[in-house]
Amino acid sequence: MTLASSYSVPSNMKEVDESSDSSVSAKQEEDTASVHYFQLLKYASKSEVFMFALGLILSAVVGLSTPVSFIFFADIVNDFTGFGQGSFAAMCQAMAILGVVTLVVAYGQMFCLQYCARRQLKRIRSLYFSSIMRQDATWFDSSNVGTLITRLTEGTDKIEIGIGEKAGLFVQHISVFIGGAVISFIYNWELSLVAAAFFPLVAGSFAAVGFITRKLSAKERAAYSRANSVAGEVLSAVKTVFTFEGQSRESKRYSVELYEAEKVGLKRSTIVGFSKSNLSPR
Numbered sequence: 263m264t265l266a267s268s269y270s271v272p273s274n275m276k277e278v279d280e281s282s283d284s285s286v287s288a289k290q291e292e293d294t295a296s297v298h299y300f301q302l303l304k305y306a307s308k309s310e311v312f313m314f315a316l317g318l319i320l321s322a323v324v325g326l327s328t329p330v331s332f333i334f335f336a337d338i339v340n341d342f343t344g345f346g347q348g349s350f351a352a353m354c355q356a357m358a359i360l361g362v363v364t365l366v367v368a369y370g371q372m373f374c375l376q377y378c379a380r381r382q383l384k385r386i387r388s389l390y391f392s393s394i395m396r397q398d399a400t401w402f403d404s405s406n407v408g409t410l411i412t413r414l415t416e417g418t419d420k421i422e423i424g425i426g427e428k429a430g431l432f433v434q435h436i437s438v439f440i441g442g443a444v445i446s447f448i449y450n451w452e453l454s455l456v457a458a459a460f461f462p463l464v465a466g467s468f469a470a471v472g473f474i475t476r477k478l479s480a481k482e483r484a485a486y487s488r489a490n491s492v493a494g495e496v497l498s499a500v501k502t503v504f505t506f507e508g509q510s511r512e513s514k515r516y517s518v519e520l521y522e523a524e525k526v527g528l529k530r531s532t533i534v535g536f537s538k539s540n541l542s543p544r
Contacts, residue, residue: 302425303378305385310378314425317374320367321430325437327364329445331357371430379426387418409487411494416483471537478530485523492516 303311334357341350394410446454496503496512503512 299424302382302421305389306378306382310381313374314378314429317371317378317430318433320371320374321433322437324364324368324371324430325434326441327360327367328438329441331360332442333445334360371434372427375426375430379422382425383418383422386421387414390414390418409491411490412483412487416486468537471533474533475530478526478533482523482526482530485519485526489516489519489523492519 303314306314334353338350338353338357341353391414394414397405443454443458446457492512492515496516503509
């Protein structure tokens with residue numbers, strides 16, 4: 263249904279058509295096939311794959327620096343009770359060297375991952391837009407323009423974050439966990455064993471939060487897709503809107519979709535904030 267025809271049909275038909283457009287957008291969002299993580303690197307060159315792997319290795323090194331720094335810090339605290347200053351100074355120098363090395367390695371980590379992610383973002387957007395342009399006219403009749411715009415912008419941005427910053431943070435946190443667990447069991451296995459008893463509860467809580475936020479994120483993207491579709495329709499036929507004095511009606515349509523996205527976004531942000539304040543280690 264075109265924007266011009268929406269002003270020449272009965273009001274009940276308008277509501278049916280708008281609800282059908284919303285359902286089509288939601289259905290397209292739900293029917294999006296998931297892919298394996300490493301399929302995101304499908305269009306990467308060999309050099310980009312190498313930089314991605316190097317970035318992950320450097321991320322693991324950065325993660326290991328955290329539990330290693332705990333060892334140095336514990337030795338420094340223990341030396342406070344002693345009278346000799348030689349060991350204390352040596353530990354301070356070791357921590358300073360560790361900090362400089364971590365700074366350099368962290369820079370290399372982000373450079374490699376962001377370089378690969380940026381190249382992938384440019385290539386995927388170009389191929390996606392070219393694929394849209396190759397479709398016939400009938401394909402656009404069954405496709406929501408707002409959804410296409412959202413996937414071209416926000417969808418590809420999420421891919422960039424997933425193979426860039428978030429990939430490094432994921433490996434870094436895994437490295438911190440494994441390194442911390444190994445060091446803690448080496449230094450005091452009894453206390454570490456007691457603390458490990460709470461790990462299934464914490465892991466289950468994080469899994470539940472991840473599942474809920476993933477569902478809410480899908481609903482939020484669908485709402486923004488419908489809002490983009492409304493904006494695209496209105497701006498492409500703005501003269502028709504002014505001719506039939508439909509400014510307030512179209513503003514209301516757009517505001518309704520934005521309100522739905524805002525409501526879902528607040529729910530997701532509340533859950534994420536609650537999980538970080540209660541489940542994150544302190």
